[in-house]
Amino acid sequence: MADTTKDIWNDDDGEEKPKKRRGLRGFLVFFLTLAAVLAVVLLAAYRDGTGFDVLRRYLNYGSVEKVGGEAYYEYDASTQNRFAALGETLVVLSETSLRLLDGDGGEIWSTSVNMAAPALSRGGGRAVAYDVGGTALYVVDESGQVMSLTADEEEPFIAATLNEQGWLAVTAEKRNVKGCVSVYNENAELVFTFRSSRRFVTDAYVADDCTALAAVTLGQEDSVFVSNVVLYDLTKPGEVEPMADYDISDGLVAAIGQQGEALATVSDTCLTFADTKGEVTATYSYGGAYLRDYDLSGDGFAVLLLNRYQSGSVGRLVTVDAAGAELGSLDVNEEVLSVSAAGRYLAVLYADRLIVYNQDLQVYASLQGTGYAKEILVRTDGSALLLSAESAGLFLP
Helix, strand or coil: CCCCCCCCCCCHHHHHHHHHHHHHHHHHHHHHHHHHHHHHHHHHHHHHCHHHHHHHHHHHHCCCCCCCCCEEEECCCCCCCEEEEECCEEEEECCCEEEEECCCCCEEEEEECCCCCEEEEEECCEEEEEECCCCEEEEECCCCEEEEEECCCCCCEEEEEECCCCCEEEEECCCCCCEEEEEECCCCCEEEEEEECCCEEEEEEECCCCCEEEEEEEEEECCEEEEEEEEEECCCCCCCCCCEEEEECCCCEEEEEEECCEEEEEECCEEEEECCCCCEEEEEECCCCEEEEEECCECCCEEEEEECCCCCCCEEEEEECCCCCEEEEEEECCCEEEEEEEECEEEEEECCEEEEEECCCCEEEEEECCCCCCEEEECCCCCEEEECCCEEEEECC
């Protein structure tokens, strides 16, 4: 008969215990190592927010190494090419085509266009492509076309912007008036239209909470051209009377957007911040310097490249928050080819190198020998696309 008794002193099961202990010990070592790595990442993320971006880049690309010179996207060469980054999708607009390219360089969607002055603007995970002074307009997201508009030849498009919710403001000429703005919601539905009979309308932007429209108008005071921002209430359907307005002192507005809770306008003399009630909350003066370049796309900051003289490359790179305070300032004594802001990062393409800064203009990463790159697009995770005439390469800090 088989022996069914159990000898606790000579039980074979006891031989398995050391193996279990070794397995448990290995798991504990792995767990503690993982916890230490996560602690480092979280500490960096808590300190300046960049730790999460390192993790995002690692998960997206499997590496945190620099990748320079490898072409991820290819397109036809054109001096009129315009670019926008929507996640890993690159939007390329030229006089003859509008294309969406995926992270492997493959074409997601495209259409033929005929634009004399192509323009491209981004917001809310979308891009709007249009012909300044022309009749074609397209809105796209990462997967393809969202909507399109066609204007009459006598009523061409002037400008178009997207807010952070994907609402579209289209400024156009209209017969018998001095300008018109149409607002479309994220579902491409027309929700508001107004026509200006007193002043020319040059641009417009829907506040990020989608409650107000800010329209930039141009008029004359004492024989001098001045810009004025007129605010309309979008929460009251059918209301066409402005609820407030404010002047841009001594300047003509080049662009309008938003920083934090404030509407932001870039003019040739100053950066102006205001609320949707028409109160100017802050102004940053250029102090007589000349505006060379700008970007309003930073998270909590705007970027200005200011020249000391009308020509040349002597000046300052400045970041400014929504309170009008200077976050960082850097003297520049060399040619700057392109600036781009996204998230907490600012990328500056010099003639021979790329530098990615944080909002305080502290160096975050750099790349020497940028080859034929002429333009830069930084993305919210700190990666950047180096754009040359016919291709774009990816840089990972």
